[in-house]
Amino acid sequence: MPRPRKCRKVCELPQIREFHPTGGGPCAAAVIMTVDEYEAIRLIDQQGFSQEECSTYMQVARTTVQMIYNSARKKLAAVLVEGRPLRIEGGDYQICDGDEAYYGCGGCRRHRCGCPREAMEVEE
Incomplete structure (x- = not known):
């Protein structure tokens, strides 16, 4: 049986939860980013936290933050490169x-x- 996932502490829910590309291109499936992935991006990229500081704040291991952050970056890349919509929802937080x-x-x-x-x- 897998180990249960630990809840990640987040400061607040994002004020804007959906982003859509402009232009009349075909509607692609939305990329779903979890709230904990959003928080990792916010803390590391916007607030300037190191992964160690982020892990202390979110109350998880540094390796867990690294995994969350890498997943969020891949999703952001898909949104930007492929012009897909982004929705922020769900996660263990x-x-x-x-x-x-x-x-x-x-x-x-x-x-x-x-x-x-x-x-x-x-x-x-």
């Missing part, structure tokens, strides 16, 4: 509750103090 001592993800601090995103960006 748990939304953080904002009570963590470490909140370097760029979002948990907002959960902690109830600050809007714009106020956080001005602080930093």
Whole structure:
């Protein structure tokens, strides 16, 4: 029997969950990116986390983050190269509750103090 998958901690769900290419090309099947893959891309590429820092934040092993990140990159490449739509949904994740001592993800601090995103960006 396979080992059960551990839930990955994510800061928040994406505000936009679907992306579609412009142009009148044929409708191709959408690429499905999981919420935990989205979070790995957000933390590593947007926030500048190392894979080690990302794994600490998401509460999984570094090798797991590497696997999640590589899968997300392949899906993004298919979206860009093949002009396919992207949908973000599903996965094994748990939304953080904002009570963590470490909140370097760029979002948990907002959960902690109830600050809007714009106020956080001005602080930093």
